[in-house]
Amino acid sequence: MFRKILIANRGEIALRVARACREMGIATVAVYSLEDRDSAVVRYADEAVRIGPASSQMSYLNIPAVVEAALRTGAEAIHPGYGLLSENPDFAEVCVANGITFVGPPPQVLESLGDKSTARSLMRAAGLPLLPGGAEPADTLEEARSLAEDIGWPVVLKAVAGGGGRGITVVRAPDDLATAYRATRRTAAAVFGDDRVYVERYLDRARHVEVQVLCDGAGNAVHLGERDCSVQRRHQKLVEESPAPGLPPEVREAMCAAAVRGARAVGYVGAGTFEFLVDDLNRFYFMEINCRVQVEHPVTEMVSAVDIVQEQLRIAAGEPLRITQDDVRLSGAAIECRINAENPDADFNPAAGRIDDFEMPAGPFVRVDTHAYPGYRISVFYDSLLAKVVVWAPDRAGAVARMRRALSEVRVTGHGVRTTTGFLDGVMRSPEFAEGTHDIGLVPLLAQRAAAAPGPDTAVRAGDRDLQRA
Amino acid sequence: MSISMDDGVGELDRLMGDSRQDTLPATLEMTRDSVIELLAKISPMPRTLKVSVGPVAIELDWTEGIAGPVRHEAPALPAAAPETRPAAVAADDDVDHVHAPIVGVFYVAPEPGARPFVSVGDVVTPGQQIGLVEAMKLMIPVEADRHCRIVEFLQPNGTAVEYGDPLFAVAPVQGG
Numbered sequence: 248m249f250r251k252i253l254i255a256n257r258g259e260i261a262l263r264v265a266r267a268c269r270e271m272g273i274a275t276v277a278v279y280s281l282e283d284r285d286s287a288v289v290r291y292a293d294e295a296v297r298i299g300p301a302s303s304q305m306s307y308l309n310i311p312a313v314v315e316a317a318l319r320t321g322a323e324a325i326h327p328g329y330g331l332l333s334e335n336p337d338f339a340e341v342c343v344a345n346g347i348t349f350v351g352p353p354p355q356v357l358e359s360l361g362d363k364s365t366a367r368s369l370m371r372a373a374g375l376p377l378l379p380g381g382a383e384p385a386d387t388l389e390e391a392r393s394l395a396e397d398i399g400w401p402v403v404l405k406a407v408a409g410g411g412g413r414g415i416t417v418v419r420a421p422d423d424l425a426t427a428y429r430a431t432r433r434t435a436a437a438v439f440g441d442d443r444v445y446v447e448r449y450l451d452r453a454r455h456v457e458v459q460v461l462c463d464g465a466g467n468a469v470h471l472g473e474r475d476c477s478v479q480r481r482h483q484k485l486v487e488e489s490p491a492p493g494l495p496p497e498v499r500e501a502m503c504a505a506a507v508r509g510a511r512a513v514g515y516v517g518a519g520t521f522e523f524l525v526d527d528l529n530r531f532y533f534m535e536i537n538c539r540v541q542v543e544h545p546v547t548e549m550v551s552a553v554d555i556v557q558e559q560l561r562i563a564a565g566e567p568l569r570i571t572q573d574d575v576r577l578s579g580a581a582i583e584c585r586i587n588a589e590n591p592d593a594d595f596n597p598a599a600g601r602i603d604d605f606e607m608p609a610g611p612f613v614r615v616d617t618h619a620y621p622g623y624r625i626s627v628f629y630d631s632l633l634a635k636v637v638v639w640a641p642d643r644a645g646a647v648a649r650m651r652r653a654l655s656e657v658r659v660t661g662h663g664v665r666t667t668t669g670f671l672d673g674v675m676r677s678p679e680f681a682e683g684t685h686d687i688g689l690v691p692l693l694a695q696r697a698a699a700a701p702g703p704d705t706a707v708r709a710g711d712r713d714l715q716r717a
Numbered sequence: 718m719s720i721s722m723d724d725g726v727g728e729l730d731r732l733m734g735d736s737r738q739d740t741l742p743a744t745l746e747m748t749r750d751s752v753i754e755l756l757a758k759i760s761p762m763p764r765t766l767k768v769s770v771g772p773v774a775i776e777l778d779w780t781e782g783i784a785g786p787v788r789h790e791a792p793a794l795p796a797a798a799p800e801t802r803p804a805a806v807a808a809d810d811d812v813d814h815v816h817a818p819i820v821g822v823f824y825v826a827p828e829p830g831a832r833p834f835v836s837v838g839d840v841v842t843p844g845q846q847i848g849l850v851e852a853m854k855l856m857i858p859v860e861a862d863r864h865c866r867i868v869e870f871l872q873p874n875g876t877a878v879e880y881g882d883p884l885f886a887v888a889p890v891q892g893g
Binding site: 280296297298300306309310311314315316318319345 | 819877
């Protein structure tokens with residue numbers, strides 16, 4: 248096992264990784280931008296190296312600076328967390344070239360799966376069901392139009408190099424295609440430096456369900472069940488849970504088996520997630536693979552009792568998986584809510600500022616992953632995730648009740664600071680979520696409902712509560 | 718060494734005359750006019766004024782009392798600071814230091830045995846290389862960000878530095 252690793256990330260995930268290391272007796276090196284000099288992980292880690300100014304581009308995404316920090320401190324491995332450099336094949340390669348272990352899949356696997364078009368072809372070859380659409384990117388508007396006519400409307404345009412909910416446009420009518428096609432290519436070029444897009448069938452009433460896999464370097468692969476992540480705004484997740492409510496056992500089994508088959512087919516190593524869409528007839532379709540630990544990994548940890556970050560580190564150190572599929576026992580139900588510094592009443596725009604009061608829930612079967620604290624200054628340079636509140640209960644109804652109780656204990660105040668807490672409580676209280684019949688249309692639906700019946704008691708307006716309690 | 722508001726504007730005037738870059742005089746003139754207009758409308762007078770010309774940024778600071786000396790900072794502008802400043806804030810103050818651009822190993826010369834890029838007492842111009850930081854076998858130049866005189870080397874040759882560590886103490890060049 249490694250003696251010392253460097254954590255190439257910030258925020259709650261950096262602290263999460265550092266905690267796993269401390270339990271395993273591994274020394275940690277935190278890297279931080281000038282903006283993050285007072286961050287929790289800087290104090291928690293054994294060593295810390297200042298690598299750049301506030302801008303991620305010049306600090307957390309600065310490959311020479313991150314690798315230099317690892318070389319200088321004698322870190323044997325780099326854990327990239329999620330986002331930032333976590334799925335960057337060039338970074339993984341530079342680590343390897345410098346004799347540092349990259350905690351994640353091999354560079355060539357990152358390369359082929361990072362290109363959604365290639366990933367789709369590989370998974371189709373492995374026998375995974377895909378939504379109707381072009382395996383190859385649509386290089387011209389005419390090509391996109393002819394594909395869309397074949398597939399049927401609505402369609403969705405997706406950046407081949409996309410991720411994080413960006414570079415995705417839903418097109419409902421032929422007349423909107425030209426504008427959407429150009430806009431998506433422009434966004435894709437600007438955000439990902441790759442303007443290729445592909446066209447896929449769009450499902451209005453789908454659920455987003457993903458499967459967590461772990462694969463070692465010796466060809467052993469297991470899944471840890473699935474997560475439902477259907478509560479999303481702007482294609483970004485707000486609430487995740489495991490197991491997926493209402494999914495028939497045979498569908499769950501087939502989907503999890505498909506994920507393991509896909510992982511084996513590409514020689515996957517590490518922790519990974521296969522994302523699927525499930526339609527109203529419980530047919531599932533492969534979407535993409537996330538080659539990293541995910542924000543929502545705690546819900547799987549709660550139902551499986553497997554520490555995914557520790558497993559990542561063991562796999563990276565070359566150890567074989569200690570569990571087989573038969574050892575994986577999933578029990579109970581877990582839900583995660585993301586407390587973001589955002590204003591739900593203003594299209595979830597970031598609402599940053601300095602936090603005065605910061606109280607997080609506690610009590611039985613409640614886990615909070617956060618890097619924030621009273622006095623913490625929410626930076627406009629990074630994403631808005633403040634905390635993840637995760638609960639477990641023997642059944643889903645108990646988990647929903649426990650989450651509502653936990654959310655009622657959240658207190659975040661500060662000038663200009665707003666959070667998603669109240670909105671999330673509204674989600675928990677909506678009949679659709681409570682009954683587990685919701686799909687990816689839930690957030691727009693709740694917004695519509697709030698607009699139709701404005702008032703302090705509606706679900707969306709509940710987003711104000713943090714301030715009202717102040 | 719501290720300069721008053723009037724001195725600062727005078728410096729701007731002088732620099733505009735000195736500058737050899739084609740677009741700089743016009744930029745500085747506009748900057749000066751804007752700054753004068755801005756300051757005329759502000760009361761109390763801020764302690765610190767920072768002007769950044771590229772992607773426009775103006776910072777005013779009233780902390781630690783009001784109407785103190787004014788510091789000007791901009792690419793190609795001279796810098797001045799109060800002589801007595803608490804040591805604790807020195808590291809964060811980019812007025813009289815040139816800082817490390819990246820984490821790495823700091824060198825004063827282009828290669829072992831070569832002459833250092835600069836010596837104490839040298840007057841340097843913006844963009845002039847005065848050191849280098851080696852990060853992952855990349856040689857990243859340390860450049861002067863203003864017209865100034867090298868007062869002191871703050872890090873020995875071959876020292877491991879982090880982003881923002883002060884490398885050189887520099888003094889503004891006044892009166893030509």
